[in-house]
Amino acid sequence: MSSGVRCKNCGSTEIEVDNARGDAVCTNCGTVLEDNLIVSEVQFEEVGHGSAAIGQFVSADSSGGATNYGKFQVGSGTESREVTIKKAKNGITMLCQQLQLTNHYMETALNFFKMALARHLTRGRRNTHIYAACVYITCRTEGTSHLLIDISDVLQICCYELGRTYLKLSNALCINIPSVGESWPCFSMFKFIHVI
Structure with missing residues (x-):
């Protein structure tokens, strides 16, 4: 031609x-x-x-x-990435509501998800695990009293699988997450005392 x-x-x-x-x-x-x-x-x-x-x-x-x-x-209207982010926003919002976290935490977790998506860290992993890991990373960086087992209980998923996903994401994204360290038993004790 x-x-x-x-x-x-x-x-x-x-x-x-x-x-x-x-x-x-x-x-x-x-x-x-x-x-x-x-x-x-x-x-x-x-x-x-x-x-x-x-x-x-x-x-x-x-x-x-x-x-x-x-x-x-033709006619799909939106790009695949936009659909993925919209689904993630819905999933993260539902999880944050169940954990009684505000919109600030939801937006932070969604930003962690976008970072993971941009680096192709979501491939081959379940969406619920990715959403939960992003919310847990947010809880750790913001210093809330939520534990990994709390998120695991809400979503009814294996705590160990969720922990593996959390570690993979936090390491790959190079997020400086404060360690709980020796204060962890006190941390969880105050949480459960508050419930009683």
Whole structure:
């Protein structure tokens, strides 16, 4: 497919422009003339149960080029990352409400989740474990009286699995979490005395 542009290397006008890949290549000598083209036209392709747009999706908050190549479904309205963050916000909000934590703690935990998501630390882990670990990291950094077992009881998940997820996230995110140390027995004792 000729685009009317000349190759800088050999002078040929046989340039193939592939909008799906986002590049322009000289078919005579193979020189890549342009990479990561952004075009204003939209091409559609029929798929099994509807149509799909062909091209690259560039996120609004992207600092680089395109993040996804190939086809993306038309009419979805939101990016996958936005859906993931919305689900996380709902899950973290429900957990914070059950633990009687304010919006400040919910927003802090959601920020920890966004950090984990940006570093691909959520892959291969259950959402509830990630949400719980982010809330627990928030509780530890903010100095609340919540223990890991409290979150485990609320969500009915294994405390050891939750602890492993918490350690992986806190280490990978390099979060300076204050240690409970020797004050831990007193810490939990005051918590349970307050309940009685």
